Amino acid sequence: MANPIVHIANLNLQYAGTTVLCDLNWRIYPGEHWIIGGKSGSGKSSLAKAMVKQEKASGEIIFRFDQSNPMLAQAYYVANWYQFANLEGDRNFYYQQRYNKQQRNDTLTVYADLIHFGKKQQLDFRDAEPILEALGFGNCRETQLIELSSGEHKKLQLVQALWLRPQLLILDEPYTGLDKRSRENFNSLLDDMANAGTTLVLISNDRNIPDAINRFAHIENGQLHAVSHLDEIKQDEQRQRKPFPYFLQQAPLVDHDTMVELRNVSVRYGEKEVLKNISWQVKAGEKWLLQGPNGSGKSTLLSLLNGDHPQAYATDIFLFGKKRGSGESIWDIKQKIGIISPELHWYFDKNATVWHAIASGFYDSVGWFIQVKYEEKKQIEQLLDFFDLLQDKDKLLHTLPLGKQRLALLARTIIKNPQLLILDEPCQGLDRSQTAHFNAVLDELSGYGKTLIYVGHYESQLPACLDNRLVLEKGEVVISERREKNSIAG
Template sequence: MIDIQNVKIIKYGQKLFHDFSWTIREDEHWVISGANGSGKTLLLELLAGKVQLAQGRVRYNFILDHDWDSYYEALRSHIQYIPAHAAHSLLKKHHGLFYQQRYYGSFNESIPLVKEIFEQGLEQLHELEIPLSFNIASLLDLPLTRLSNGQFKKVLILKHLLAGQTKLLLLDYPFEGLDSRSRADLSDFIDHIANQKGIQVILSDHYHHLPQVINRRLTLNNFRIQQQRTIQPSKVSVADKPQKRVNHDDVADSKSIVEMKNLRIQYGQKVILENFHWMIRQGERWALTGANGSGKTTLFSLIYADHPLAYSQEIYLFGKRRGTGESIWDIKKRVNYLGPELISFLNPRGISDTGFDYIKNRQKLNDEASLQELIVYLQAEAFMRKPLSQLSSGELQILLLIQCFLEEKELLLLDEPFQFLDDQQKERVSVYMQKYLDKDKTLIMITHYEDDITRWSEYVMNI
């Protein structure tokens, strides 16, 4: 049992939790939900022992030590917490790498291999009796930067489980960025460790199907409990591949924004893409789909001038073949990119500017009216006047989307733009993209969700 009694947390000079109490029984596995900024991540940090309390206490029936050193060591051994941005944070620890730089990993021998981050714990992997769908044997000799989002999630969870005698596993948005097969695999693995290893699981999530073992939901509202209830298990579905829809007959006179011919991408012995052709014309709305590791973000990197292979392939951007004289910065002036690593690379904890001032200064806006209109439309007034260091993952995602929508660029690349957004914010962003973006602006969105594809995209490229 875990018992939180009369807790008060003061952070950034604000009372974020006040007289907060919550009891978690041994047979309960919880999902924490609530609007962006309601306190989900902070509550997980509280359970992980990473938050200093101004008042109250947290007691665990599996931690009996009374002196601080023993208590702290027991926390580290028995409770494993995996933040939403753990993968990107791990990359930053090694020579300041961030996710988009993985395309240069094969040229950098200092990037650690997967097996190296396990240190001595690698020999204990077999003790977990890992289901075949969660096996990482084929990944052990790969550089960290070569992993897809789904592969990285597997590695991080296994690394944390081997770090001690885990009693409690805390996962912040574990399903974000995963394809349907990877979400099903992760759900099955969570069920496995809960049922076979007796590990209690608490996770935060908005709208995904959940592991069968999750039987309770806590809903937060402004750092208070709005509701606690029992929930029924839901079966994780594995969606069929979206059908490729490519038809340019009605826009044949539009100018080409991106064209790829006979594209081949290979890393070592593994061929990612071969004989790949893709034409994107001005004003089109595309969904780019495919399993984790299929090459979606690689295609984005070729368009955004981040991938060295662009020079050896037949790739045309804005009518010019890549490598015929234009610089990387010439391309980036015309293309805007939003990807999952940007929040981590932004390092928001070190930024004291408010969200409003951060965007205004970066965009060098003379007229603030367009920024204010976006803030009002997305109902972001409350948090855009806070420092970036105080914003939640969902609030930071909205900030980055606002910045993207404001920039007058011809091509917008959105890699999982709805990550971390609650239902209401996802709806507002989706409607904005459908109704209010400049019709001449070209959009390509990476997504794993059929609802997103059928709702707003005109064309689908499945790889």
């Protein structure tokens, strides 16, 4: 038998005092391409980071690269989040900063970032061109890094990885935020790389994977267990349903029968028109699905509704029956909206505990800075119990498994029982069981008079309550329809 490309023996890793990997052994042989799935918090990302020395672990990790292989003799890891810096090397950004014209110019453009990466790795930019086009990312070259949506940030990570062409490519949640077409093209590019000599390791619970994947495993009790099929990878157990907290069983106090109305709204950044003559009306109690490929303008549209985008005051937007800029403050608007998005998750205060993260929903901050009232404390405790987070309430949010982080942020979103819920890709990175639980909560919640705008790419992962759909493409509305209930989710 040929020598393994990767040899891992007796790997041990602890995180925050908890054993994550325990005497883990794993060998990857030529021709093998792995997907590592499994339960949230089982150690998948920790294993990937330990392999490239981004997590401190004990044990033996040996790479045996083939010097005759035309691919780069290197292990390259693509993290779940893209960590970028401004021109001075600072990584500390705040949530609304991407809409601040002066501070947007403080980061590199996509093109400049790629040029910098190419020079560092001694790559020819002409080899990146077909990758950019295949992922539908070519029109973002002059976009500032801070302006990119989560899906566009993921594309930048993937362009760099595919351009580098390493012998071992480790991808952590590579499909996060990708639209359907980009995902299909990306899988084709991975198959091409596998045929050319790259060994693939995907950390993912996704079902739509490259044809090249021929090995499957999950991590349990700190050790890696190979299985024979994707369906045998262990998932999180289905959570037991609990009664909704009483305060969420009350319909929100609605002061107008129209939640949102946009009249020929356009947004432009210099010569780039991001939204073009958008007209849309969301009535109280409606549930809308908002879709469109990466870069279609979804994130910009939602930022107008939430009050984060300064151009909201220069456009014809009505929220809760009042025209933006007619005297209401941004906090008046935010008090009536609960929102979750990849960007809010990304920029959330790293010092916030789970309890503080949920409490911050009362005051629309990305941390916790205000003393909550007695009744508010009771509501926080009720949601902690409902989402099975009581044992985690004093832990830092960012140290929890992704699934629990999403549930905590959903609790933050609904803590004030808002008139309008805006959920932007809330199930990114969750497995089938977690997604089903999340959507079941939304379906039940929607029955209590809530108005919902839900952004999601994949019909198989949508809640059943959605009965209307708006689709954007290149900043324009291409579909606006009201459907019979349950006809969108599939």
